[in-house]
Amino acid sequence: MGVYQRAPLAFERGEGARLFTADGEAYLDCLAGIAVNALGHAHPKLVQALKDQAEKLWHVSNIFTIPGQEALARKLTDLTFADVVFFTNSGTEAVECAIKTARKHHWAKGAPERIDIIGFEGSFHGRTIAAVNASGNESYLEGFGPRLPGYLVAPFDDIDALKALMGPTTAAIIIEPVQGEGGARSLSESSLRALRRLCDETGALLIYDEIQCGLSRTGRLFAHEWAEGAAPDIMCVAKALGGGFPVGACLATAEAASGMTPGSHGSTYGGNPMAMAVGLAAVEELAKPELLANVRELAGYFVQQLSGLQQRYPDVVVDIRGKGLLIGIKLATNNRDFMQLARDQKLLIAGGGDNCVRLLPPLTLTLDEAREAVEKLEAACRAARDRAKAAA
Numbered sequence: 001m002g003v004y005q006r007a008p009l010a011f012e013r014g015e016g017a018r019l020f021t022a023d024g025e026a027y028l029d030c031l032a033g034i035a036v037n038a039l040g041h042a043h044p045k046l047v048q049a050l051k052d053q054a055e056k057l058w059h060v061s062n063i064f065t066i067p068g069q070e071a072l073a074r075k076l077t078d079l080t081f082a083d084v085v086f087f088t089n090s091g092t093e094a095v096e097c098a099i100k101t102a103r104k105h106h107w108a109k110g111a112p113e114r115i116d117i118i119g120f121e122g123s124f125h126g127r128t129i130a131a132v133n134a135s136g137n138e139s140y141l142e143g144f145g146p147r148l149p150g151y152l153v154a155p156f157d158d159i160d161a162l163k164a165l166m167g168p169t170t171a172a173i174i175i176e177p178v179q180g181e182g183g184a185r186s187l188s189e190s191s192l193r194a195l196r197r198l199c200d201e202t203g204a205l206l207i208y209d210e211i212q213c214g215l216s217r218t219g220r221l222f223a224h225e226w227a228e229g230a231a232p233d234i235m236c237v238a239k240a241l242g243g244g245f246p247v248g249a250c251l252a253t254a255e256a257a258s259g260m261t262p263g264s265h266g267s268t269y270g271g272n273p274m275a276m277a278v279g280l281a282a283v284e285e286l287a288k289p290e291l292l293a294n295v296r297e298l299a300g301y302f303v304q305q306l307s308g309l310q311q312r313y314p315d316v317v318v319d320i321r322g323k324g325l326l327i328g329i330k331l332a333t334n335n336r337d338f339m340q341l342a343r344d345q346k347l348l349i350a351g352g353g354d355n356c357v358r359l360l361p362p363l364t365l366t367l368d369e370a371r372e373a374v375e376k377l378e379a380a381c382r383a384a385r386d387r388a389k390a391a392a
């Protein structure tokens with residue numbers, strides 16, 4: 001189907017932060033499959049984990065015990081607030097599971113009227129019908145019918161407006177601690193804590209969508225960990241979890257998931273042995289202190305360098321935002337044109353809402369590669385400025 005606006009560019013192989021075309025042309029990859037290849041391309045540990053599992057067992061069905069699932073679930077629950085995990089094949093399925101878990105929680109507690117899911121303006125939670133209804137961007141819903149009953153959208157970071165929307169039918173709030181597709185907008189630590197308090201006071205469940213911002217991208221294993229005392233009841237994870245192998249997860253406290261009993265949910269492929277083998281290897285790598293330290297160091301470098309670009313090219317760069325290595329550059333010139341100008345420099349970056357481009361490099365990027373990315377961005381800024389001048 002014609003649903004993608006694809007760039008006329010194909011790659012044959014990847015290594016670390018580099019992608020190579022069939023002609024051997026090298027590109028510096030600062031979008032990493034939109035925050036998926038967090039460990040770069042062809043990471044030896046992930047390749048080995050997949051090869052080893054491929055020779056043993058691909059699939060058996062959730063009718064049976066799957067030891068790899070238990071191992072990855074134990075790893076994730078040891079590292080987080082969660083007690084239980086449901087594995088999916090994608091991010092949007094993790095969101096589906098989160099929404100069902102929240103509604104079923106209230107139903108099991110004798111409050112079946114509590115079905116409302118409150119999302120936020122500019123948010124993105126995936127493409128299933130439930131996820132586009134929970135997302136705060138009308139364009140994802142266009143043509144797919146009116147917003148369904150039970151889904152509300154609150155303004156971004158406005159606690160009073162949120163309170164006004166909440167009531168006896170509220171089941172849960174769903175929020176990205178750092179908005180990805182919406183343009184790398186980060187929620188403050190105090191705002192996250194205020195959401196936690198509001199949920200505690202009202203009995204609503206707090207769902208974090210950390211599909212893009214989670215798994216070390218912000219310099220903490222999960223973005224909400226920057227705000228002490230703001231742990232969620234339910235959290236969606238995907239993307240970096242498989243480093244390129246399709247896998248997602250919905251994590252929850254035992255209390256939040258108390259309604260999820262045998263028969264309430266399921267998936268043929270979710271938690272498949274291949275995905276679990278790669279997922280376990282990926283989480284082990286992503287949780288390493290030296291990787292988190294690298295993210296923080298590079299984030300500081302990028303903020304400093306990109307602020308310099310903003311000063312030198314005020315007609316092109318309007319704002320620098322985001323957290324860690326989820327960086328948004330808001331532009332005065334067209335963001336899609338800018339992505340092409342970056343590609344002309346052999347640099348790959350992502351687009352984003354609010355006329356942003358995003359840098360989402362592998363978390364294994366080196367300082368030398370970060371320097372190279374900044375040089376290429378400067379060349380793209382120069383080209384964007386010259387083009388804007390010529391058009392004026």
Ligand code: PLP
Pocket residue numbers: 034090091092093095124125126127176180181209210211212213238239
């Ligand atoms: N939630 C967030 C925050 C995302 O960034 C994405 C994908 O970009 C999704 C959900 C959907 O994930 P998937 O495309 O794996 O279904």
